[in-house]
Amino acid sequence: MVTVEKPVVEEPVYRAGIVKIAGREIKIGGPRSRLRPGEKFVRSTLSVCPVCYRLLPAVIFERDGKIWIRKECPEHGEVEEVYWGDAELYYRAIKWDILGRGVPHHYIDVKAPCPFTCGLCPIHLSHTALANLVVTNRCDLTCWYCFYYAERAGYVYEPTLEQIEAMIDQLAKQGVTMAVQITGGEPTMRDDLVEIVKLLKRKGVRHIQLNTHGIRFIKPGGVELARKLREAGVNTVYLSFDGVTPRTNPKNHWEIPLIFDAFRKAGMTSVVLVPTVIKGVNTHELGDIIRFAAMNMDIVRGVNFQPISITGMAKKREREALRVTIPDVIKLVEEQTDGQIGKYAWYPVPCTVAFSRFVEALTQKKQFEMTNHPACGMATYVYVERDGKNIKRFIPITEFIDIEGLFSYLQEKTEELQSGRSKYIVGTKLLFNLKKFIISEKAPKDLKIWRLIYNIFLRRNYDALGELHYKMLYLGMMHFMDLYNYDVARVMRCNIHYLMPDGRIVPFCTFNVLNDIYRDYVQEKYKIPLEQWAVEKGAHTIGMAAKYKRDVKKLESHPLYGEMYEPFLKK
Numbered sequence: 001m002v003t004v005e006k007p008v009v010e011e012p013v014y015r016a017g018i019v020k021i022a023g024r025e026i027k028i029g030g031p032r033s034r035l036r037p038g039e040k041f042v043r044s045t046l047s048v049c050p051v052c053y054r055l056l057p058a059v060i061f062e063r064d065g066k067i068w069i070r071k072e073c074p075e076h077g078e079v080e081e082v083y084w085g086d087a088e089l090y091y092r093a094i095k096w097d098i099l100g101r102g103v104p105h106h107y108i109d110v111k112a113p114c115p116f117t118c119g120l121c122p123i124h125l126s127h128t129a130l131a132n133l134v135v136t137n138r139c140d141l142t143c144w145y146c147f148y149y150a151e152r153a154g155y156v157y158e159p160t161l162e163q164i165e166a167m168i169d170q171l172a173k174q175g176v177t178m179a180v181q182i183t184g185g186e187p188t189m190r191d192d193l194v195e196i197v198k199l200l201k202r203k204g205v206r207h208i209q210l211n212t213h214g215i216r217f218i219k220p221g222g223v224e225l226a227r228k229l230r231e232a233g234v235n236t237v238y239l240s241f242d243g244v245t246p247r248t249n250p251k252n253h254w255e256i257p258l259i260f261d262a263f264r265k266a267g268m269t270s271v272v273l274v275p276t277v278i279k280g281v282n283t284h285e286l287g288d289i290i291r292f293a294a295m296n297m298d299i300v301r302g303v304n305f306q307p308i309s310i311t312g313m314a315k316k317r318e319r320e321a322l323r324v325t326i327p328d329v330i331k332l333v334e335e336q337t338d339g340q341i342g343k344y345a346w347y348p349v350p351c352t353v354a355f356s357r358f359v360e361a362l363t364q365k366k367q368f369e370m371t372n373h374p375a376c377g378m379a380t381y382v383y384v385e386r387d388g389k390n391i392k393r394f395i396p397i398t399e400f401i402d403i404e405g406l407f408s409y410l411q412e413k414t415e416e417l418q419s420g421r422s423k424y425i426v427g428t429k430l431l432f433n434l435k436k437f438i439i440s441e442k443a444p445k446d447l448k449i450w451r452l453i454y455n456i457f458l459r460r461n462y463d464a465l466g467e468l469h470y471k472m473l474y475l476g477m478m479h480f481m482d483l484y485n486y487d488v489a490r491v492m493r494c495n496i497h498y499l500m501p502d503g504r505i506v507p508f509c510t511f512n513v514l515n516d517i518y519r520d521y522v523q524e525k526y527k528i529p530l531e532q533w534a535v536e537k538g539a540h541t542i543g544m545a546a547k548y549k550r551d552v553k554k555l556e557s558h559p560l561y562g563e564m565y566e567p568f569l570k571k
Contacts, residue, residue, distance in 0.1 A: 024053070033057070039063045040061060048514075050079060052075060059071075066083075067086075068083055082323060082325060100126035103126070115488055118518065120497070130179050139185045143251055157527055164196060164200075168180070178204060182196065182211065188217075198232045237263070238274050241273040248282035273302070279321065287335075288568055290333065290475065310323065326375075340396075352369070375487070378477055379477070384473055395442075397472065399439070399442050400438060413430055494510075498519070506518050
């Protein structure tokens with residue numbers, strides 16, 4: 001197992017009192033939750049009251065084979081929530097707990113307890129791995145589980161090109177490889193979206209993702225828009241896709257065949273499907289979602305499952321009906337792929353730090369690294385074996401590469417480099433020994449995995465990793481928190497951040513969970529009233545007039561619809 005010397009980070013301790021943040025009084029302190037018979041202590045942390053945001057001590061513990069979090073507010077009582085649905089998988093993931101080394105540039109001083117001083121501050125432990133850039137809060141859909149859109153907010157938030165440039169300049173101060181996701185609302189509602197992409201590319205953003213439901217691309221001019229976005233610099237389309245049937249994916253089920261057709265015509269060949277996983281709604285279709293992705297690997301690069309974040313005031317019974325955690329998704333995938341993608345095929349994101357720190361020791365240059373909390377996300381790669389056009393089976397990368405052995409070996413070589421050993425000797429020995437970690441008899445014959453791995457270590461760049469990404473199907477999941485399972489220890493490690501026009505950069509699970517302090521507070525400062533927007537831009541661009549209206553019969557009668565969904569509609 002990889003072992004890394006960790007910086008000492010003491011758990012913050014705050015005295016009881018009141019701090020005022022974004023016009024809201026936040027109380028600090030409450031009774032410590034105690035363990036009960038049959039419960040095993042895992043660790044202590046801090047959390048918040050779902051009602052008043054009071055910062056509370058919390059305990060994370062094991063009971064009945066699951067991991068739970070519990071906190072108690074003096075005013076609003078106790079809240080207990082499942083944290084991870086499988087204790088064994090939690091302990092397996094937490095072995096890869098590697099702390100980051102902090103943020104290279106601080107945007108705000110520590111003026112209040114975490115998470116009420118986000119910006120980023122000096123106690124944050126991970127640099128920005130992916131920056132979310134909200135370009136609009138307008139949307140032409142009204143999905144019930146969505147975080148927000150303009151009509152709910154009561155105003156339009158749409159930063160200017162100048163404000164966007166200033167936000168990217170702030171991100172650049174960290175001095176790491178910049179990756180940006182353009183998000184919303186629905187970004188394609190902006191007429192200047194191509195100009196935004198060109199601006200990001202001009203400012204040195206290396207990787208650009210577009211988060212969209214994709215419906216704009218089936219409208220007149222959609223293919224040309226997709227082509228322009230690709231040419232301007234969009235690397236990946238992060239496409240909403242919640243299932244293979246109308247019931248599970250009312251958002252864009254009927255449009256997906258035409259969206260894919262537009263992408264193929266436009267040369268948009270890197271699409272990641274993003275299902276919001278909701279218990280009892282689409283949890284029975286996770287295996288089919290993976291099969292659907294595998295059937296379209298000419299343009300689909302992966303699936304990134306996102307267990308639902310339960311925002312708003314939800315009663316315990318409602319949360320239990322909807323709640324699904326990362327291990328739950330992993331087990332369902334195993335069941336629905338007939339055991340082919342097993343639960344041990346998945347690894348937490350920070351396992352990749354072993355590679356980053358080896359490259360850093362070899363090149364003596366600071367590297368991009370993903371040091372988020374192991375409980376935040378898991379991932380794997382699978383090879384799709386085919387019999388003609390039919391999918392024969394899925395083969396996880398862990399079947400033919402000794403992942404733990406390889407990463408432990410990398411740690412060993414990193415320590416040799418840090419002790420002063422010649423990088424030429426270490427590098428040569430590593431390239432010579434790489435084959436030891438490839439189980440050749442189990443590797444797909446036409447994958448040439450040795451050459452792919454060799455090139456990744458030899459070239460150590462974005463393009464080399466891209467080769468692997470195009471040969472295999474990426475499967476990942478990221479569970480964003482909500483007020484019930486909120487863990488400040490995860491917030492301090494977050495590496496998916498939001499850019500804000502006031503110059504701050506804020507972790508995902510403070511921006512969207514403590515939304516009235518961060519997202520709504522700052523966006524309202526830069527708002528355009530709905531009435532003013534309607535006068536300046538036209539009433540047709542906002543409200544019900546701007547909502548998408550589909551012709552289901554027409555879409556279902558299209559030849560591409562039956563062709564794409566035939567294997568699933570038969571069920």
